[in-house]
Amino acid sequence: MSAHQKPRLLVLTSTYPRWSGDHEPGFVHELAKRLTDRFEVMVLGPHAAGAVVDERLDGVRVIRYRYAPGFLETLVNDGGMVANLRHAFWKWLLVPGFFIGLWWAFLRARREWRPDVIHAHWLVPQGVVAAIARKDVPLIVTSHGADLFAISGRAYAWLRAYVVGRASRITVVSQAMRQRLRQEIPAADPLVMPMGVDFAVRFVPDHRQQRSRTVILFVGRLVEKKGLLHLIEAMPTILARHPRIQLDIIGYGPERKRLGERIAELGIEDRVHFLGAVAQALLPSHYQRAAVCVAPFVEAADGDQEGLGLVVAEAVGCLCPVVAGDVQAVYDLLDADCAHIVSPRDTDALAAAIVDVLDHPDAAQSRVAHARTQIERKISWTAVANGYADLFNAIVIDSKSR
Numbered sequence: 001m002s003a004h005q006k007p008r009l010l011v012l013t014s015t016y017p018r019w020s021g022d023h024e025p026g027f028v029h030e031l032a033k034r035l036t037d038r039f040e041v042m043v044l045g046p047h048a049a050g051a052v053v054d055e056r057l058d059g060v061r062v063i064r065y066r067y068a069p070g071f072l073e074t075l076v077n078d079g080g081m082v083a084n085l086r087h088a089f090w091k092w093l094l095v096p097g098f099f100i101g102l103w104w105a106f107l108r109a110r111r112e113w114r115p116d117v118i119h120a121h122w123l124v125p126q127g128v129v130a131a132i133a134r135k136d137v138p139l140i141v142t143s144h145g146a147d148l149f150a151i152s153g154r155a156y157a158w159l160r161a162y163v164v165g166r167a168s169r170i171t172v173v174s175q176a177m178r179q180r181l182r183q184e185i186p187a188a189d190p191l192v193m194p195m196g197v198d199f200a201v202r203f204v205p206d207h208r209q210q211r212s213r214t215v216i217l218f219v220g221r222l223v224e225k226k227g228l229l230h231l232i233e234a235m236p237t238i239l240a241r242h243p244r245i246q247l248d249i250i251g252y253g254p255e256r257k258r259l260g261e262r263i264a265e266l267g268i269e270d271r272v273h274f275l276g277a278v279a280q281a282l283l284p285s286h287y288q289r290a291a292v293c294v295a296p297f298v299e300a301a302d303g304d305q306e307g308l309g310l311v312v313a314e315a316v317g318c319l320c321p322v323v324a325g326d327v328q329a330v331y332d333l334l335d336a337d338c339a340h341i342v343s344p345r346d347t348d349a350l351a352a353a354i355v356d357v358l359d360h361p362d363a364a365q366s367r368v369a370h371a372r373t374q375i376e377r378k379i380s381w382t383a384v385a386n387g388y389a390d391l392f393n394a395i396v397i398d399s400k401s402r
Contacts, residue, residue, distance in 0.1 A: 010115035023277035034385035087254035145307025176328030196384035203317030217290035222253030227296030287318035296344035297325030338371035
């Protein structure tokens with residue numbers, strides 16, 4: 001190990017908060033900041049308009065590389081890279097600059113900062129760049145879902161195999177992803193190491209807050225795999241039983257216009273409210289108030305699906321009853337004893353599950369309390385961060401002993 005006091009961890013990511021309190025998914029930062037007691041942590045992520053190029057955030061040094069003029073740096077945010085590329089074909093023009101920016105930032109950090117271990121989030125593109133240019137620095141790559149499920153074809157399969165062959169260790173966030181990766185690359189032996197949820201401070205019950213009997217909550221990006229369209233299709237059936245119900249939608253993404261049009265066609269504009277993006281710190285109050293949180297996950301037409309579905313865990317942390325889509329990853333968190341798990345494409349079944357929660361709130365509360373006990377043991381941030389820290393430390397020690 002070099003002369004610095006703590007081993008140095010270099011993190012590569014595409015999804016990262018642009019500033020403190022940003023609504024963008026923050027799980028990479030949540031992990032990074034919890035590792036600063038055992039590592040010096042530097043994160044490399046893409047720049048976006050209004051973000052600082054080089055700053056320290058919760059003890060983590062964050063460097064955001066430029067890849068286009070500021071007003072064009074829209075490849076990653078508000079929907080995710082894969083969804084943005086599919087809904088706005090012109091954004092493919094940003095991809096070369098994105099790779100060049102990532103490549104140059106990585107080479108510079110490797111040369112000047114001299115990390116002891118690299119953690120790349122997503123097999124493609126971060127894992128590819130790190131695998132090619134890491135030299136003798138040990139590399140851990142974490143796949144979160146879209147990089148495995150949504151990106152298909154021989155070229156991408158070859159890239160994933162290349163990354164797996166070059167990495168010191170591969171981790172995935174659910175058993176479903178482990179099975180999928182091993183089907184594609186039989187020699188792969190990924191560890192299942194999910195991201196975490198803050199069950200201690202943020203996503204907790206608030207017994208002072210009276211839970212609504214009329215609010216259905218959806219939280220997530222407005223992309224196909226989140227299944228919001230099916231929840232909207234189920235609303236007329238739900239309203240026939242509970243006329244005062246309203247659907248609050250927290251999220252953003254490329255399907256916003258299409259979803260709004262379908263709501264208008266169904267004539268339910270007065271019962272559906274788009275709340276837009278909400279900062280992470282404000283999410284718990286919505287979970288604490290809602291009658292039920294619906295996460296109608298589906299497998300998208302391109303094969304993309306949830307890697308884990310942390311929104312389910314966030315809701316459960318706040319003791320909000322959950323109805324979830326029947327995708328494999330959900331079973332890493334829930335079972336039929338603690339939540340309704342249905343096929344959202346069967347809108348009658350989806351509506352029936354939601355109505356059951358609304359009709360029997362005490363039973364729903366009992367189930368979600370059981371679910372919280374189960375989930376907290378699996379994915380509390382304390383357990384997750386300790387697991388990753390131990391993995392990184394063991395790999396650093398092993399690499400130095402050779």
